[in-house]
Amino acid sequence: MTAETSRTGRQRLAPEVRRRQVLDAAVAVFSEEGFHGASMDAVAARAGVSKPLVYAHGGSKDELFAACLHREAERLLHAVQAAAGDTGEAPLVRLRRALRAFFHALTTRRAGWTVLYRQASTGPFAGEVDALRRRIVGQAADLMAGGLGVPRPVALPYAHTLVGAAEGLADWWLGDPEADGVGDAEPADVLADMLLAVVGPGIAALTGGPIPWSTPVSDER
Amino acid sequence: MTAETSRTGRQRLAPEVRRRQVLDAAVAVFSEEGFHGASMDAVAARAGVSKPLVYAHGGSKDELFAACLHREAERLLHAVQAAAGDTGEAPLVRLRRALRAFFHALTTRRAGWTVLYRQASTGPFAGEVDALRRRIVGQAADLMAGGLGVPRPVALPYAHTLVGAAEGLADWWLGDPEADGVGDAEPADVLADMLLAVVGPGIAALTGGPIPWSTPVSDER
Amino acid sequence: MTAETSRTGRQRLAPEVRRRQVLDAAVAVFSEEGFHGASMDAVAARAGVSKPLVYAHGGSKDELFAACLHREAERLLHAVQAAAGDTGEAPLVRLRRALRAFFHALTTRRAGWTVLYRQASTGPFAGEVDALRRRIVGQAADLMAGGLGVPRPVALPYAHTLVGAAEGLADWWLGDPEADGVGDAEPADVLADMLLAVVGPGIAALTGGPIPWSTPVSDER
Amino acid sequence: MTAETSRTGRQRLAPEVRRRQVLDAAVAVFSEEGFHGASMDAVAARAGVSKPLVYAHGGSKDELFAACLHREAERLLHAVQAAAGDTGEAPLVRLRRALRAFFHALTTRRAGWTVLYRQASTGPFAGEVDALRRRIVGQAADLMAGGLGVPRPVALPYAHTLVGAAEGLADWWLGDPEADGVGDAEPADVLADMLLAVVGPGIAALTGGPIPWSTPVSDER
DNA sequence: CATGAATGAGTATTCATTCAT
DNA sequence: GATGAATGAATACTCATTCAT
Missing domain, CATH: 1.10.10.60 (Homeodomain-like)
Known part of the structure; x- marks a missing residue:
C-alpha cells in the first residue's frame, strides 16, 4: 500500500x-x-x-451556519485590522491600506462576504448577523471617526455608505465581463483607488482638510 | 344582494x-x-x-415571487425614471431628484425593497435581481455619462459604486435602530443629501467643474 | 359518476x-x-x-400516541364502569359483571390493551401511561375495597394481581391454539368464570365471608 | 507489566x-x-x-438483545427450576418455593426482568418472549398437574393465570412508589405470600384437599 | 486487538401543489 | 369559482454498522 x-x-x-x-x-x-x-x-x-x-x-444546521458566519467575519476583520494597524503613517494611508485589504478579501473570498452580508436579517440569526455586521462596519466607522476626524454622528451611516459602495464596485468587478480593463495591476489596489476617487473628496470635505490622496501614495504593499 | x-x-x-x-x-x-x-x-x-x-x-410559488419582484422593480424604476426625467434642469439636480425618489420609494415601500434586495439576492432569483440591478445602474450611468460628462469608461463602475453606496445607506436606515435621528425632515431627502455629501465631491471632481450642489438647491419636490 | x-x-x-x-x-x-x-x-x-x-x-407522533392511550383507556374504563355500575345487586355479582366486561374488552380490542399495558413505563410517556394504568387498576381496587371489603392496604396490590391474572388468561385464550375448547358460550363469560374459580376463594377468604359465587349466579347479561 | x-x-x-x-x-x-x-x-x-x-x-444489535433475553431467561428458569425441584416435600411447598425463587430473581435482578418482559413483549422479539413465557408457564402447569392433581384440561389455563398474576404483582412491586411498605421481611417472600393468599385457596379448592400453606411452613431458604 | 472516523439507510416532519365537492 | 382535504417530494437529523489505522 x-x-x-x-x-x-x-x-x-x-x-x-x-x-x-x-x-x-x-x-x-x-x-x-x-x-x-x-x-x-x-x-x-x-x-x-x-x-x-x-x-x-x-x-446542527444552525450551528453550522453560525460557525460559517463567525469564521468569515473573523477572517475579514483580521485582514482589515492587520492592514489598518496604526503604523505611524497618516490616517488616510491607513484607510487606503484598509480598503485594499477589504477589496482583496472581497474579491478572493466572495462566498464569505455573501454569507455575511447577503443574508436576510430575519430569521433565527438576525442577532448574530447584525452583531457581526456591526463589527465590520464599526471598523470602518472607527477609522473615519478616529483617524480622519469625521464627526461621530455621521461616521456610522457614512461607514455603511462606504461599505455599500465598495460592495457595489466589487460586484461590478466580479460580475461584469467588461470589467477586466484594469491593466495588470493588483485588482484590489485598482478598486481601492477607484473607490477613493469617488468617496475621497467627500470625506476630505467633511474633515475640512485637503484631499491628501490625490497626491500619489507610495505603492507599499 | x-x-x-x-x-x-x-x-x-x-x-x-x-x-x-x-x-x-x-x-x-x-x-x-x-x-x-x-x-x-x-x-x-x-x-x-x-x-x-x-x-x-x-x-406557482416561483412565479408568484417573480411577480413580486417585477412589480416592485417596475415601481422603483418608474419612480426614479420619472424623477430623473430631463426637465431642462442641471444634470446634478436631476441626480439629486433621482436619489430622493430612490430613497423615497425605499422608505415608503420598505417591504418591496426588502423583497427585491435582501431576500432575493441569493437563491434562485439572483439572476432576476441582477438584471434589475443592471437596469438601475444603467440609469445612473446614463445620468453620469450623458448629463455630467463623466468619461464613458469610468461611468459604469462609478455608477455601480453609487448604487452600492445608496443601498448601503438604505440598509443602515432600514435596519439600524439608531438611524431615526434625522430630525423631522423628510427622511428620503436627508438620506439623499447624506449620500451626496460623500460621493458628490468625487463626482464633481471627475467632471472638472465646481460642486453645484454645495450651493443650496431650491427644495422643489 | x-x-x-x-x-x-x-x-x-x-x-x-x-x-x-x-x-x-x-x-x-x-x-x-x-x-x-x-x-x-x-x-x-x-x-x-x-x-x-x-x-x-x-x-405529532407523541400526540398521536397520547391520543391512542387516552382513547383506549377511556373505552376500557367506560366499558368496565358501565358493567360494574351499582345496580343494587350483590357486590360479587358486580365483580363478575366487571370481569366479563373486562375480558370482553381484552379479547375484542387486544391492540388497545397492548398499547396501554405492554408499553414500557420509560420514555416520554411514563407519566401518562402510569396515570392511566393507575386509573384502570384503581377501578379494580375500588371494587375490591369498597364492595367486597378487602382491607385497603392490600386492595391495590391485589388489584394488580387480579389484572395480571386476567391478562395471563386472556393471553392464553387469544394465543394458544388449544384454547378453543370452551364450548359455544360467550368466551368472555367463560374466562371470567375461570378467573373467579382461581382467585375467588382467595378474595372471599380475605373478606371472611363464604364464597358466594360458588353457587350459581343467574346468567344475566 | x-x-x-x-x-x-x-x-x-x-x-x-x-x-x-x-x-x-x-x-x-x-x-x-x-x-x-x-x-x-x-x-x-x-x-x-x-x-x-x-x-x-x-x-449485531438484534443478536445482542437476543443474547440478553436468553441469558436472563435461563437465569430465571434455572432459579425457579432449582427451587421447585422434587425434594420430597409436599407439592404446595414446592410451589411456594418456586414463587419465592421467582420473586427473588425478579427483585434482585430487576433490569433483567424489565428487559425480558416490559421491553420485549412488543416489537421484533415478541416471539422470543412468548416462547420463554411458555416455558415458565409449562413449569407451573407441570407443578399443578403433576404435583397438585389439578385436572389436566384446566392446568394450562390456570398456570397462565398464575403466571400472569405473578407478573402483575411484580410490576406493581417494581413500579409503584407506594409498594415498599412490606416491612423488613424479605420482599420476595412477602410477595409470594401475597400471591398465594389470592390464588392459593382457589387452587386448593380445585384439588379438593385442605389448604396446606395456611399452616406455617418452615422458613427454609 | 482496539479504536476513531466514516457512512448507508432510515425517521419525523413540513410544504408546494392539486383533486373532489 | 372557491374551498377543504389530500398527497408527493423534500429536509433535518440519527443510528447501526464497518473500514483504515
Whole structure:
C-alpha cells in the first residue's frame, strides 16, 4: 500500500482538516442558496462527504451556519485590522491600506462576504448577523471617526455608505465581463483607488482638510 | 344582494383586484420570511383567501415571487425614471431628484425593497435581481455619462459604486435602530443629501467643474 | 359518476371518520411495534393514507400516541364502569359483571390493551401511561375495597394481581391454539368464570365471608 | 507489566469476561431505554469499551438483545427450576418455593426482568418472549398437574393465570412508589405470600384437599 | 486487538401543489 | 369559482454498522 492509501472510499482525515473542508463547503452553499435554501445534503455533496460527517463536524444546521458566519467575519476583520494597524503613517494611508485589504478579501473570498452580508436579517440569526455586521462596519466607522476626524454622528451611516459602495464596485468587478480593463495591476489596489476617487473628496470635505490622496501614495504593499 | 356577493362568505372580486390582493400579501410575507421561509399558507392567510386561490391568481410559488419582484422593480424604476426625467434642469439636480425618489420609494415601500434586495439576492432569483440591478445602474450611468460628462469608461463602475453606496445607506436606515435621528425632515431627502455629501465631491471632481450642489438647491419636490 | 365516486385515488372523507381511521391504525401499529419501533410511515400505510394526513389528524407522533392511550383507556374504563355500575345487586355479582366486561374488552380490542399495558413505563410517556394504568387498576381496587371489603392496604396490590391474572388468561385464550375448547358460550363469560374459580376463594377468604359465587349466579347479561 | 495489560490504556481481557461485561451493560441499557431507544453507543459507553468491541463480542444489535433475553431467561428458569425441584416435600411447598425463587430473581435482578418482559413483549422479539413465557408457564402447569392433581384440561389455563398474576404483582412491586411498605421481611417472600393468599385457596379448592400453606411452613431458604 | 472516523439507510416532519365537492 | 382535504417530494437529523489505522 502506497503512502496515499486508497483514493476512493473512506478517507480518514485529521479532524481539523475535515472541519475546514466542511466549513468551506457550507460557506459556499449558504452563500449561493441562503440559509433556508441550503440543504445539509447540498453541503455534504459540495464537501464530497457524507451527511453524518457534516453533522459530526459542523453540528446542527444552525450551528453550522453560525460557525460559517463567525469564521468569515473573523477572517475579514483580521485582514482589515492587520492592514489598518496604526503604523505611524497618516490616517488616510491607513484607510487606503484598509480598503485594499477589504477589496482583496472581497474579491478572493466572495462566498464569505455573501454569507455575511447577503443574508436576510430575519430569521433565527438576525442577532448574530447584525452583531457581526456591526463589527465590520464599526471598523470602518472607527477609522473615519478616529483617524480622519469625521464627526461621530455621521461616521456610522457614512461607514455603511462606504461599505455599500465598495460592495457595489466589487460586484461590478466580479460580475461584469467588461470589467477586466484594469491593466495588470493588483485588482484590489485598482478598486481601492477607484473607490477613493469617488468617496475621497467627500470625506476630505467633511474633515475640512485637503484631499491628501490625490497626491500619489507610495505603492507599499 | 349585489352581483359582487354571493350567499356564502365568498367574495367574488374582479380578477385584477384579487391579483393585487394576493401580490400585496405575497410581498409582505416574502419580505418578512424570505423566499424559502415563506409558505403559501402564510400568503393565503395574509391575503385572507384560500390557498387554491393564491395559485389561481399568482401561479406557482416561483412565479408568484417573480411577480413580486417585477412589480416592485417596475415601481422603483418608474419612480426614479420619472424623477430623473430631463426637465431642462442641471444634470446634478436631476441626480439629486433621482436619489430622493430612490430613497423615497425605499422608505415608503420598505417591504418591496426588502423583497427585491435582501431576500432575493441569493437563491434562485439572483439572476432576476441582477438584471434589475443592471437596469438601475444603467440609469445612473446614463445620468453620469450623458448629463455630467463623466468619461464613458469610468461611468459604469462609478455608477455601480453609487448604487452600492445608496443601498448601503438604505440598509443602515432600514435596519439600524439608531438611524431615526434625522430630525423631522423628510427622511428620503436627508438620506439623499447624506449620500451626496460623500460621493458628490468625487463626482464633481471627475467632471472638472465646481460642486453645484454645495450651493443650496431650491427644495422643489 | 356513481354515488360512490372513484374507489381509487383521493378519497374525501369526513374529518371524524378519517380521525378514527388514523387512530385505529396507530393503535394497531403501536401495539405491535411499541412506541419507538412504530414509524409514522407504518401508521400511514396501515391506515391506507398518506403520511401528511396522519399528521393532519393525529398531530405529532407523541400526540398521536397520547391520543391512542387516552382513547383506549377511556373505552376500557367506560366499558368496565358501565358493567360494574351499582345496580343494587350483590357486590360479587358486580365483580363478575366487571370481569366479563373486562375480558370482553381484552379479547375484542387486544391492540388497545397492548398499547396501554405492554408499553414500557420509560420514555416520554411514563407519566401518562402510569396515570392511566393507575386509573384502570384503581377501578379494580375500588371494587375490591369498597364492595367486597378487602382491607385497603392490600386492595391495590391485589388489584394488580387480579389484572395480571386476567391478562395471563386472556393471553392464553387469544394465543394458544388449544384454547378453543370452551364450548359455544360467550368466551368472555367463560374466562371470567375461570378467573373467579382461581382467585375467588382467595378474595372471599380475605373478606371472611363464604364464597358466594360458588353457587350459581343467574346468567344475566 | 503483566500479559493482561499493554502500553496503552487498553485492557486485554479474556473473551468471556469481555462478553459478560458487554452483556451486563446491554441488559442495563436495554432495560432503561427499551430496544429501540437504546443505542449501541450507549451500550459501549456503559460497558466502558469502544463500539466495535461491542460488535465483536455481542454481534449485531438484534443478536445482542437476543443474547440478553436468553441469558436472563435461563437465569430465571434455572432459579425457579432449582427451587421447585422434587425434594420430597409436599407439592404446595414446592410451589411456594418456586414463587419465592421467582420473586427473588425478579427483585434482585430487576433490569433483567424489565428487559425480558416490559421491553420485549412488543416489537421484533415478541416471539422470543412468548416462547420463554411458555416455558415458565409449562413449569407451573407441570407443578399443578403433576404435583397438585389439578385436572389436566384446566392446568394450562390456570398456570397462565398464575403466571400472569405473578407478573402483575411484580410490576406493581417494581413500579409503584407506594409498594415498599412490606416491612423488613424479605420482599420476595412477602410477595409470594401475597400471591398465594389470592390464588392459593382457589387452587386448593380445585384439588379438593385442605389448604396446606395456611399452616406455617418452615422458613427454609 | 482496539479504536476513531466514516457512512448507508432510515425517521419525523413540513410544504408546494392539486383533486373532489 | 372557491374551498377543504389530500398527497408527493423534500429536509433535518440519527443510528447501526464497518473500514483504515
